[in-house]
Amino acid sequence: MLVKSSIYSLTRQQLEEWLVAHGQKKFRAQQVWDWLYKKRVDSFEAMRNLNKDCRLVLEENFYLGTLQQEIKQESKDGTIKFLFKLSDGNLIETVLMKFNYGYSVCVTTQVGCNIGCSFCASGILTKDRDLSAGEIVEQIVKVQQHLDAKEEQERVSHIVVMGIGEPFDNYDNTMNFLRIVNDQKGLSIGARHITVSTSGLAKRIYDFADENMQVNLALSLHAPNNELRTKIMKINKAFPLEKLMDAIDYYLEKTNRRITFEYILLKGVNDHKQEAQQLVQLLKDKRHLSYVNLIPYNPVDEHIQYERSEKQAILDFYQVLLENGIKCGVRVEHGTDIDAACGQLRSKQIKKDKQKATER
Ligand code: SAH
Ligand code: SF4
Numbered sequence: 001m002l003v004k005s006s007i008y009s010l011t012r013q014q015l016e017e018w019l020v021a022h023g024q025k026k027f028r029a030q031q032v033w034d035w036l037y038k039k040r041v042d043s044f045e046a047m048r049n050l051n052k053d054c055r056l057v058l059e060e061n062f063y064l065g066t067l068q069q070e071i072k073q074e075s076k077d078g079t080i081k082f083l084f085k086l087s088d089g090n091l092i093e094t095v096l097m098k099f100n101y102g103y104s105v106c107v108t109t110q111v112g113c114n115i116g117c118s119f120c121a122s123g124i125l126t127k128d129r130d131l132s133a134g135e136i137v138e139q140i141v142k143v144q145q146h147l148d149a150k151e152e153q154e155r156v157s158h159i160v161v162m163g164i165g166e167p168f169d170n171y172d173n174t175m176n177f178l179r180i181v182n183d184q185k186g187l188s189i190g191a192r193h194i195t196v197s198t199s200g201l202a203k204r205i206y207d208f209a210d211e212n213m214q215v216n217l218a219l220s221l222h223a224p225n226n227e228l229r230t231k232i233m234k235i236n237k238a239f240p241l242e243k244l245m246d247a248i249d250y251y252l253e254k255t256n257r258r259i260t261f262e263y264i265l266l267k268g269v270n271d272h273k274q275e276a277q278q279l280v281q282l283l284k285d286k287r288h289l290s291y292v293n294l295i296p297y298n299p300v301d302e303h304i305q306y307e308r309s310e311k312q313a314i315l316d317f318y319q320v321l322l323e324n325g326i327k328c329g330v331r332v333e334h335g336t337d338i339d340a341a342c343g344q345l346r347s348k349q350i351k352k353d354k355q356k357a358t359e360r
Pocket of ligand 1 (some may be wrong): 119121161162163164165166167197198199219221261264295296297298299300328
């Protein structure tokens with residue numbers, strides 16, 4: 001049986017090679033690409049300038065998208081959260097946020113996550129599978145189609161790879177996703193406008209540095225010493241801070257790009273001045289290329305042991321960093337009224353579905 005795959009999984013070069021290998025002219029790739037990413041059509045049939053033979057061979061071997069929109073929640077601040085069903089029934093989340101600099105989309109890279117950080121809703125359900133590059137690309141296409149329908153000529157200009165999943169645990173597909181959305185002849189989303197966030201898979205940070213991409217890197221640090229970091233992120237056992245900082249130093253040296261350190265403030269856990277001072281020590285030799293993003297914790301039902309830090313504690317922490325020459329900011333929250341913390345909408349929906357199943 002012929003197994004079809006998503007056409008969104010191919011880079012332009014891969015599409016070109018595939019078409020040529022299947023007896024088609026090379027220039028057809030650009031035409032298909034235009035239909036997929038400029039006109040954003042929903043079927044091969046709509047690709048009118050392709051000859052019948054070309055359309056047929058594509059139809060036989062590929063499908064054009066599989067994401068079904070299950071829920072679309074709009075927040076008061078304009079943030080929109082999409083819950084999509086994949087072809088195997090799994091659910092994923094994608095979030096569209098509006099900033100003064102444009103529209104940004106937060107994408108999911110895996111169904112669940114195996115890293116299991118103690119504060120995160122995505123880690124609770126462990127990983128079911130990786131998303132294909134096409135399933136990640138399609139999230140952007142679907143959200144762009146939502147903007148297209150408004151007929152206001154607005155486009156997704158920024159991407160954060162900060163949804164469900166650990167992108168560096170699905171490395172190759174994530175890299176292909178980045179190549180596809182960045183392609184100047186397609187969606188053309190600037191690499192400098194894309195940020196990939198990792199919990200710290202050190203060996204993949206080396207690989208990422210070697211990719212020679214202009215894509216930004218964010219590291220979920222959340223603690224300035226091994227004892228505390230291991231307590232809240234068990235991945236720190238495999239990649240303790242020494243190993244992680246070596247990888248970061250390599251990345252900085254190789255790319256000379258600024259890195260963002262994410263730090264969720266958890267009340268009474270990692271938000272004391274002492275931890276702020278330790279963080280200063282950890283980053284002081286790379287402060288010219290560092291930015292610390294302080295993140296107010298988004299409460300998750302399953303993690304009642306954590307609370308959001310007091311406003312004053314956040315300010316004090318921020319002050320210590322600033323006084324010591326570490327550039328930092330406090331993340332402005334989006335869509336708190338619509339389960340915006342990563343993985344929350346999905347885990348709530350799964351719970352609802354399970355409940356319905358037991359009631360039957
Ligand atoms: N797996 C990657 C990317 C997805 S998580 C990573 O961990 O970096 C994206 C960001 O959301 C991470 O910085 C993560 O620590 C943060 N996050 C997870 N749960 C959160 C919560 N309940 N409140 C605030 N931020 C959270
Ligand atoms: Fe996975 Fe990131 Fe959540 Fe940790 S914070 S469980 S790595 S998605």
